[in-house]
Amino acid sequence: MFEHARRAIYLGLALALLVALTLPFLPSSPALAQGGSILDDVLQRGVLNCGVNGQVPGFGYLNPDTGQWEGFDVDFCRALAAALFGEVTDSNINFIPTTTQERFTVLQTRQADVLFRNTTWTISRDGELGLDFGPTTYYDGQGLMVRADLGASSIEDLDGASICSLTGTTTELNVTEAMESRGLAYELVPFEQSSETISAFEEGRCDVLTSDQSQLAGLRSQAADPGSIVILPEVISKEPLGPVYLANDSAWGDVVNWTVFALIQAEEFGITSQNIDEFLTSDNPEILRFLGQGADTPSGSLIGLDNDFVVNVIRAVGNYGEIFERNLGPDTPLGLQRGLNRLWKDGGLLYAPPWR
Amino acid sequence: MSDRASTFDRSAHQPVPFWRDIRVLQAVAQVVFLVAVVVFGYVLINNLVTGLRESQLAINFNILTRPFGTRISEGQMDFNPGSSSNLQALMVGLRNTLRVVTVGLVGATVLGVFIGIARLSPNFLLRTVSISYIELFRNTPLLVQLYFIYRGMRLALPENLADSYRLPGSIYINRRAINFPLIAGTESAPVFYAAVVVGLTVGAALWIWRLRVQDRTGQPANTLYWFLPAFLGFSALGWIVSGGPFSIEYPELGNFNFSGGDRLSAEYTALTLGLILYTAAFIADIVRAGIQSVPYGQVEAARAQGFSGGQTLRLIVLPQALRLIIPPLGNQYLNLAKNSSLGIAIGFFDVYNVANVISNQTGQAVAVFVVMMGIYLGMSLTISAVMNALNYSMRLRSR
Numbered sequence: 136m137f138e139h140a141r142r143a144i145y146l147g148l149a150l151a152l153l154v155a156l157t158l159p160f161l162p163s164s165p166a167l168a169q170g171g172s173i174l175d176d177v178l179q180r181g182v183l184n185c186g187v188n189g190q191v192p193g194f195g196y197l198n199p200d201t202g203q204w205e206g207f208d209v210d211f212c213r214a215l216a217a218a219l220f221g222e223v224t225d226s227n228i229n230f231i232p233t234t235t236q237e238r239f240t241v242l243q244t245r246q247a248d249v250l251f252r253n254t255t256w257t258i259s260r261d262g263e264l265g266l267d268f269g270p271t272t273y274y275d276g277q278g279l280m281v282r283a284d285l286g287a288s289s290i291e292d293l294d295g296a297s298i299c300s301l302t303g304t305t306t307e308l309n310v311t312e313a314m315e316s317r318g319l320a321y322e323l324v325p326f327e328q329s330s331e332t333i334s335a336f337e338e339g340r341c342d343v344l345t346s347d348q349s350q351l352a353g354l355r356s357q358a359a360d361p362g363s364i365v366i367l368p369e370v371i372s373k374e375p376l377g378p379v380y381l382a383n384d385s386a387w388g389d390v391v392n393w394t395v396f397a398l399i400q401a402e403e404f405g406i407t408s409q410n411i412d413e414f415l416t417s418d419n420p421e422i423l424r425f426l427g428q429g430a431d432t433p434s435g436s437l438i439g440l441d442n443d444f445v446v447n448v449i450r451a452v453g454n455y456g457e458i459f460e461r462n463l464g465p466d467t468p469l470g471l472q473r474g475l476n477r478l479w480k481d482g483g484l485l486y487a488p489p490w491r
Numbered sequence: 492m493s494d495r496a497s498t499f500d501r502s503a504h505q506p507v508p509f510w511r512d513i514r515v516l517q518a519v520a521q522v523v524f525l526v527a528v529v530v531f532g533y534v535l536i537n538n539l540v541t542g543l544r545e546s547q548l549a550i551n552f553n554i555l556t557r558p559f560g561t562r563i564s565e566g567q568m569d570f571n572p573g574s575s576s577n578l579q580a581l582m583v584g585l586r587n588t589l590r591v592v593t594v595g596l597v598g599a600t601v602l603g604v605f606i607g608i609a610r611l612s613p614n615f616l617l618r619t620v621s622i623s624y625i626e627l628f629r630n631t632p633l634l635v636q637l638y639f640i641y642r643g644m645r646l647a648l649p650e651n652l653a654d655s656y657r658l659p660g661s662i663y664i665n666r667r668a669i670n671f672p673l674i675a676g677t678e679s680a681p682v683f684y685a686a687v688v689v690g691l692t693v694g695a696a697l698w699i700w701r702l703r704v705q706d707r708t709g710q711p712a713n714t715l716y717w718f719l720p721a722f723l724g725f726s727a728l729g730w731i732v733s734g735g736p737f738s739i740e741y742p743e744l745g746n747f748n749f750s751g752g753d754r755l756s757a758e759y760t761a762l763t764l765g766l767i768l769y770t771a772a773f774i775a776d777i778v779r780a781g782i783q784s785v786p787y788g789q790v791e792a793a794r795a796q797g798f799s800g801g802q803t804l805r806l807i808v809l810p811q812a813l814r815l816i817i818p819p820l821g822n823q824y825l826n827l828a829k830n831s832s833l834g835i836a837i838g839f840f841d842v843y844n845v846a847n848v849i850s851n852q853t854g855q856a857v858a859v860f861v862v863m864m865g866i867y868l869g870m871s872l873t874i875s876a877v878m879n880a881l882n883y884s885m886r887l888r889s890r
Contacts, residue, residue, distance in 0.1 A: 196587065199612070243548065264854035265548045284749070296747040297667060302844060303851030310570045312559040322564040322667075323750065325848070326759070326838045334642070338755065339650035339666050342747050449712055 172386040174439055176334045182229050183219060185212035186247035187231025190329035192486050193353040193469040194253050195461050197232070204230045207462040208251035210452045211272060211378065215249065217451035218394045218435075218444040234327060239264050241315065243383055249391055250379040253347060255305045267388055269378035274475040274484050276370035277309050278348035279484065280355065283365045285342055290369045295299050297322040299341035300333050309372040310345045323361065333357075349375050349471060351464065356468035375470065389438040396487035397445045400425060401454035403478055410452035411446060425490045434490065533581030543857065554853040555581075555862070561848065563587075565756060565840040579851045587867060591831045591841065593872070597823055598767035603774025603823075608804070610779045621775065628772035634833055636769055641761035641837040648757075652744055661741045663749060669760060670742040673753040683736035684728020693725065694718040707765050758839040762831065770827045777819045781812035812886050821878030825871050832867075842866055 177183055187195035187208050202440070209230065212221045216228040231247050238254060241247040243265060253275070254260075258266040281287045281296075290313060298314075300307045302325035327330040333354055336344040339357055348370065370445050380393050401407075404422055407415050414422055420432075427434035427443035435444035448449040452458055463471040477483025509515045538552075543549055559580035565587050570579065610621040619793045629635070648666045649655055655663040655670075697717040706710040730736065741754030748802040785808050793803040832843035843863065850859040 175508070236847055239851070239854060240856060249707070258852070259852075262547075295745045295750060299838075302838075303848045307561045307848070308852070315562075315572060319594070320750070322756075323562045324564065324756075324838050325561075325840060325844065327835050327844075327847075335645075338642075338645050340645060461696065 152238050162204065172384050173245075173381065174387045174390055177219060177387075177443070182218045182227055183212065183249075184229045184247045185209075185215070186231045186233050186238060186241050186250040186252055187212060187253045188329075191350050191353055192251065192357055193467065193471075194349065195230075195232075195251070205462070207273065207458060208253060210250075210458045211251045211398075211461065213393050214398060214448045214452045214458075215391060216388065217447045218397070218440055221441060221444075221447050223293075223451045234251040235301050235326060236431065239266060242266060242379060245381070248380070248387070252379075253350065254374045254379050255347075255374045257305060265382050266379050267382045267384075268382065269392045270399075271375040271377040271484075272395055273349065273376040275347040275349050275372055275374040275376050275433055277306050277345060277372040277459075278351050279367045280344045280346075280351045281334070281342060281365055281367060282362050287342075287365075290314075290367060291319075291372070293321065293343060295321065296342040297324060297340065298343040298344050298345055299324045299326065299335050301325070301329060301332055302327055303351060304416065305346065305372070305374070306345055313371040324421050334373055335426045336433075347376070349469070351461075352469045352471055356470070374411070379399075386439060390440060393438055394444075394448060396459065397425075397448050398452075400453040400487040400490060401445065401449050402485075403480070406449055406454060407453075407457055408449055411449050421490070506819070523550050523812075527592050529613070537874075539857070548854065548857075550746075550858050551855055552655065552862075554849065554855045555625055556796075558839060559845075559849070563840050563845065565759065568668060573706055579855075579867070580849065581842060581862065582843050584840060584842035586842075587639065587759075588831055588834075588841040588870075591759065591834065591839075592828045594763050595766040595770065595827050595831065598763070599770035599774055599827060600820075602767060602806035604778050605880065606771060606775035607778025607782070611782060612773060625772045625775050628769055628878050629776070631698050633765065633769045634836060637761065637833055637837055639763040640765045641757070644757060644761055652747075652749065658716070660751070666757060667748065668754040668756045670749040670754045672742065673740040673751070675740065677733075677736055677738050679733035680736040682733040683726075683729040686725050686732070687722075689839070690722040690725030690729075694722040697721055756839075758837050762834045762839050762841075766827050766830055769830070773823050773826075774820060777816055779824065781816035782808055784813045784815050794889045813880075814887065817878060817885060821875060821882070824878065826873050828870050828874060829867060 160181065170306065185265055187204070187206070190196055191206070193206055195208040197203070197205070198205045212228060212230065213223045216223045220227045225338075228261075231241060233241055233247070233250070233252060236250055238250055239260075242250055251272070253273070255275075256269075256271065260266065279290060279293070279298075281293070287293055293314075298310060298321055300310060300323060307323070307325065311323070316323050322341075324335065324452075326335060332344060335341055337358065344353070344354070348366065349364050355361050355366065358364055378395065380387055380391055404414070404425065406422070406426075411426075411428050414426060415428055417423055417426075417428075424432045424434060426445050427436075427441075432442075434442050436442045441447065453461070459473065463469050467474070473481075473483065477485065479486040498506055540550065555578040556575060556576050557573055559577050560572060563580060563583050564571055604623060606621045609617045610625065645666050648664060648755050650666050652663075652665050652667070655665040657663055663737070676685050695718070698714045701712040701714045701717055703712060726756070740751050742749040742754070789807055789811065790803055793807040799809065831841060834841045835844040835847060846859050846863040850856045
């Protein structure tokens with residue numbers, strides 16, 4: 136017995152000594168230490184990993200008929216790929232469908248380089264998640280969708296209702312505050328998947344489905360009978376949706392931000408994917424500068440891209456207006472109006488800094 | 492003589508050098524292995540902590556005291572979304588998980604034992620149904636079953652609340668929930684509870700006394716005949732004295748939902764049912780194996796002594812089978828407890844769902860997951876401890 140105890144003590148001492156000797160030599164910075172900018176990584180890799188929503192028609196979903204990724208957010212990913220690589224092919228862009236739960240993790244673990252996934256810009260997300268937000272691509276607000284046969288015409292009529300929402304979103308917090316502040320009783324049913332939320336609403340598990348208004352329009356367009364569903368007039372929150380990327384990477388942030396600005400500025404100039412060739416020889420020095428044409432007109436080269444990256448972007452996806460009309464506009468099943476998402480000169484909120 | 496002496500000649504026998512001494516080698520190997528494990532663990536954790544700090548995500552447990560911000564509609568009323576903290580939300584979630592797990596454990600055990608016994612029945616129909624049940628539920632993924640049950644229940648039950656299935660006693664069943672009357676104790680309820688406890692104590696004393704009489708005289712104990720009157724008598728007395736200890740609140744159909752009364756949400760029902768059905772299939776097979784492990788001679792001997800079929804099973808076979816059943820049964824209990832986290836797929840607000848919300852709202856995935864692992868570990872270790880104690884009490888006693 137004594138022998139065992141003594142051996143154990145020796146063993147323990149030896150172990151402690153070894154650990155003590157080894158620790159100072161261990162690398163204190165992790166193997167995962169960040170090298171250069173994500174921009175260098177992406178250009179070297181030749182593939183853009185873009186986090187999107189996989190389940191919201193109009194914004195980001197895999198069209199089951201064509202097998203292609205489609206949507207407003209998806210087109211912004213394509214624009215970014217065109218800015219980076221000059222063109223969009225199947226092999227230089229990789230769409231990563233994410234749930235509300237995973238979306239920030241895929242950025243933090245660098246599985247995705249950027250997130251275009253109807254994500255609301257809030258101070259706590261910006262400050263605490265180690266992420267930065269780019270310019271807002273879509274100004275949205277949270278709405279409530281109810282079945283028409285319930286006869287509800289405003290949020291005040293919803294006392295005692297069951298509300299379906301996506302778990303872990305700002306919408307969940309907003310609807311809680313909206314109902315609590317009005318003293319209304321309600322039941323909240325939280326789902327992880329968008330598809331589950333919709334079927335729960337359609338099959339009568341809840342009276343109300345709450346989400347960003349643009350998403351509600353998309354969901355309504357997919358319902359068996361869109362006429363049986365009403366979107367209430369109240370907008371209970373501000374939801375500025377835009378790109379998200381890792382914090383403290385200015386080079387990469389510039390590329391994402393100015394790609395978005397390029398789409399907005401192109402609309403302001405009236406440059407579309409159809410008429411861009413006419414503008415390449417424009418007399419307007421501002422436009423030439425914007426398109427990176429001619430000598431002594433730095434544009435993309437200022438942020439580490441091809442100087443004429445704007446041309447590549449417009450050729451690939453068109454300007455902001457074209458993207459909107461293609462995915463969300465009146466001719467699409469969603470049938471959304473531009474609303475706040477008009478150019479500043481038309482009374483909207485879209486505004487790009489000068490190209491100078 | 493000199494030859495023999497040379498075998499003991501110390502100079503001819505060098506001691507084993509330390510690098511070939513098996514004891515030294517074993518000690519060195521263990522030390523090296525331990526150091527490798529410690530170093531590896533240290534590198535991993537250090538890597539995580541440093542990486543998180545560099546991306547401005549330093550692990551921060553203070554988020555647990557922040558307000559949760561959204562409502563938990565499942566199974567509680569005293570939770571204020573505006574001011575209740577994340578920690579309180581986790582506790583509410585844990586309570587919901589435990590509601591599923593406790594009901595699930597009891598349900599799965601009862602159903603599993605019945606099916607396991609039916610699996611061995613001489614009745615062809617009973618046996619075949621049991622085998623089909625076991626194979627069907629054991630060989631399909633639980634997540635698929637949960638979706639199937641949840642969606643199936645939703646589509647099968649009435650959508651319009653006014654058309655809810657009505658059971659006697661004001662129980663309403665529809666797509667959203669099972670609504671039933673809430674029975675709450677009034678102020679005088681403690682008197683009744685005390686009377687019930689007295690009844691139980693007196694009944695138990697009578698029970699033990701009858702067993703002693705049986706041991707002494709060999710007369711049938713008839714324990715229930717003594718226990719029940721004592722128990723019921725005292726309970727009835729308590730009821731009368733307290734003047735009706737309960738108040739009943741019936742569910743009323745409001746504008747959108749039933750209000751008043753109590754309810755089991757569709758999510759709770761589907762998750763609990765799914766876990767019971769799935770785990771019962773495994774338990775059934777464990778019970779069958781346990782029963783079959785008891786030598787058939789035991790059954791024959793019991794029959795020869797005049798035990799009936801039920802008595803043979805209850806008094807001879809099952810007590811012996813239990814020793815083999817309990818260890819794997821504990822594994823199934825652990826599986827059930829952990830599988831309850833799949834509730835998030837069907838919108839059930841359990842502790843995992845709550846933790847996910849917190850993690851998403853605060854971005855503190857590591858802190859939240861550490862807490863969650865602690866919670867699940869605590870739950871599993873508790874179940875393990877109970878099962879180990881049970882196992883110990885069931886062991887073969889040798890004198």
